Amino acid sequence: MTRPRIICHMLSSVDGKIDGKALQPMTRKGEYEAVAAKLGGDAWICGRTTMQQHFAEAEPFVSKLQKPAGPQPVFVARLARSYAISVDTLGKLRWLSGDLDGDHLICVVSERVPTDYLEMLREKNISYIVAGESDVDLRQAAQLLGEHFDIRTLLLEGGGHINGGFLQAGLVDEVSLLVVPGIDGRHEIAAVFDGVAAEHHTAVSLKLKSVDQREGDALWIRYEVVRP
Ligand SMILES: NC(=O)c1ccc[n+]([C@@H]2O[C@H](COP(=O)([O-])OP(=O)(O)OC[C@H]3O[C@@H](n4cnc5c(N)ncnc54)[C@H](OP(=O)(O)O)[C@@H]3O)[C@@H](O)[C@H]2O)c1
CATH class of the missing domain: 3.40.430.10 (Dihydrofolate Reductase, subunit A)
Structure with a gap:
């Protein structure tokens, strides 16, 4: 565990x-x-609405391809001393960079996220976890946060x-x-x-x-x- x-x-x-x-x-x-x-x-996590209100860019991400990513490996852009984590089922949040108030950003999304959203995250050096087929599987996400980022x-x-x-x-x-x-x-x-x-x-x-x-x-x- x-x-x-x-x-x-x-x-x-x-x-x-x-x-x-x-x-x-x-x-x-x-x-x-x-x-x-x-x-x-060593990390903090918020829902999409809160992240949209306080931290993400005003305009949402718009997918050009509309192709769901399906199951994906965890992407670790880098390890850090502290993390900011968003839970965003469909990949709507747009980010300026991979740092939020000095914490490295990890986006938790579902398999319905578009492939070009994940591409955008990789380009910006933002880590991500794809967990859950239609909704975010919070249990699996929590497990992967511990395993891959050593969040205690x-x-x-x-x-x-x-x-x-x-x-x-x-x-x-x-x-x-x-x-x-x-x-x-x-x-x-x-x-x-x-x-x-x-x-x-x-x-x-x-x-x-x-x-x-x-x-x-x-x-x-x-x-x-x-x-x-
Ligand atoms: N007083 C405080 O300490 C404090 C702290 C934080 C926020 N707030 C306030 O709380 C309000 C927002 O609260 P909220 O409840 O409307 O939104 P929220 O909890 O910030 O976000 C909810 C959204 O998170 C996404 N989500 C992804 N997986 C989920 C899951 N398994 N279960 C639930 N949500 C999931 C869903 O959006 P998608 O389906 O689009 O992914 C859902 O609509 C704001 O007014 C904010 O200022 C107060």
Whole structure:
């Protein structure tokens, strides 16, 4: 078993909503990152929507060939001390380079990704993993991240749907929440975990690891996920 330990680290309102902009007035600058640094991650991973909002180019990649790549070997452009990882089923995200805030970029895609998308990644020295036939197979991807990049602790940093995907796949080992003193209350806003299938009707059980009262009335809460 070579998959990394996966810690879901999120900034949240008291009602579990994760719109960082709405929570800005009650969040101390740099606090989320300062707390994340204490978790000892050697990589962080985000869903396509979050990557699109905060890190990728505005315009999506448009395939000229529209030819699905099918199964592919892992492409290791280089090894690094820390990694930024995107989960992007169809290869929509366009990147300027293989570095994101100083971390080497790894793109996790499905076999439906177009061949010319993978070609673009290789040209830019961006590493990639193709896992899953129609959707990204998160379990296989996690395994390959450990095997090929030696990632030991992976910080799962949202948004809600990718967190829900990892949770449903039984891949979340710990939850680290920075709860700031604010209530959002809007129905349409993403929550810490979203989109878990209806048949998973029993809540995932957690064991409290620590609670740390931070400046500005924030709480940093760490829970270990209890395996059934
Ligand atoms: N407060 C915080 O700490 C924090 C942190 C991060 C983000 N956010 C906020 O969260 C919001 C975005 O959250 P979101 O839930 O809408 O999007 P998200 O989780 O960032 O991205 C979801 C997308 O990831 C892709 N994906 C690939 N494989 C998946 C899988 N197995 N399961 C689930 N998704 C998969 C899907 O897009 P494709 O099918 O196209 O691949 C899916 O639509 C933004 O407002 C962002 O600012 C807050």
